[in-house]
Amino acid sequence: MRHQQQLPWKRVWVTGAGRGIGAALATKLCWAGVDVLASARSANELEALQASLAGAPGKLQIEPLDISQPEQIRSCFQRWQYAGTLPDLAVLNAGTHDPFPVEAFKSQRCQALLNVNLYGTLNCLEPLLARYLEQQRGHIAVMASVAGYRGLPTAAAYGAGKAALINLCESLYLDLAGSGVTIQVINPGFVRTPLTDKNDFAMPALMEPEDAARAIIEGLQRKRFEISFPGKFVIWLKLLRVLPYSWYFKAVKKITRSNP
Ligand SMILES: NC(=O)c1ccc[n+]([C@@H]2O[C@H](COP(=O)([O-])OP(=O)(O)OC[C@H]3O[C@@H](n4cnc5c(N)ncnc54)[C@H](OP(=O)(O)O)[C@@H]3O)[C@@H](O)[C@H]2O)c1
Known part of the structure; x- marks a missing residue:
């Protein structure tokens, strides 16, 4: 997207902006003239992204941090507050995946994943909610998943972490009614990124990260609670969601068995 598209945000914080969906989103925002605060742990990936956006009208500011470390987020917020560069929109996208068979089930492995996907997101939400509620304005989007x-x-x-995030956002949506603060949940299907490159099965309706970023920006502007895509795939999954357990388990076994 190299044309100027008028977007309603001045500065957007994107977590997990080093690669994949976050990098595609940050790129589109910068080319649309929006400034981006780009976070991830790997500074080198953020630097490469910044270099690729040298000619863009929006400025990409690198903010390396680990979302599982609350003090790193707090110090970032203090800096932004001091400099007057707090974001008016935050897309809490950072996340990871660690698929494993049941024989490899380890509590610690699950906790490591939840520490990023669930608790890391909570760490980001705390200062955002405090600030946005105080100023009675702000926009937050949380990356969950159709999983x-x-x-x-x-x-x-x-799946447990993403289900928890969806439920958390539903709850916050109700709590934030009338506060001036908007919260949305993003539920993508499969998107081709380093995260899904580890999947050893055929991924139906696989999307490119640029298309996912476009769908996210459209959804953020529309402000409906859930941003989900791609459309037809999501409709099928929502139908599966209302099936009784016996039908649901049969259907999922059949679908996943038919994959290579
Ligand atoms: N790809 C899909 O099909 C798909 C579908 C549904 C939902 N999602 C969700 O979309 C989000 C992005 O996924 P993706 O596919 O773009 O993954 P990705 O390509 O692996 O990128 C993940 C990003 O998150 C950052 N990150 C990971 N752990 C972090 C931590 N502790 N602190 C800060 N940043 C961290 C990574 O950078 P560092 O490792 O350098 O920190 C990277 O920039 C995730 O929440 C994922 O669950 C993806």
Whole structure:
């Protein structure tokens, strides 16, 4: 997207902006003239992204941090507050995946994943909510997944974390009514990124990260609670969601068995 598209945000914080969906989103925002605070642990990936956006009208500011470390987020917020560069929109996208068969089930492995996907997101939400509630204005979008709709094979910890995020956002949506603060949940299907490159099965309706970023920006502007894509795939998953357990388990076994 190299044309100027008028977007309603001045500065957007994107976590997990070093690669994949976050990098595609940060790129689109910068080319649309929006400044981006780009976070991830790997400073080198953020630097490469910054270099690729040298000619963009929006400025990409590198903010390396680990979302599982609350003090790193707090110090970032203090700096932004002091400099007057707090974001008016935060896309809490950072996350990871660690698929494993049930024979490899380890509590610690699940906790490591939840520490990023669930607790890391909570760490980001705390200062955002405090600040946005105080100023009675602000916009937050939390990256969950269609994998949070119902249980899927080899995704016990990933799905549980994403289901928790969806429920958390539903709850916050109700609590934030009338506060001036908007919260949305993003539920993508499969997107081709380093995260899904580890999947050893055929991924139906696989999207490119640029298309996912476009769908996210459209959804953020529309402000409906859930941003989900791609459309037809999501409709199928929502139908599966309302099936009784016996039908649901049969359907999922059949679908996943038919994959290579
Ligand atoms: N790809 C899909 O099909 C898909 C579908 C549904 C939902 N999602 C969700 O979308 C989000 C992005 O996924 P992706 O596919 O773009 O993954 P990705 O390509 O692996 O990128 C993940 C990003 O998150 C950052 N990150 C990971 N752990 C972090 C931590 N502790 N602190 C700060 N940043 C961290 C990574 O950078 P560092 O490792 O350098 O920190 C990287 O920039 C995730 O929440 C994922 O669950 C993805």
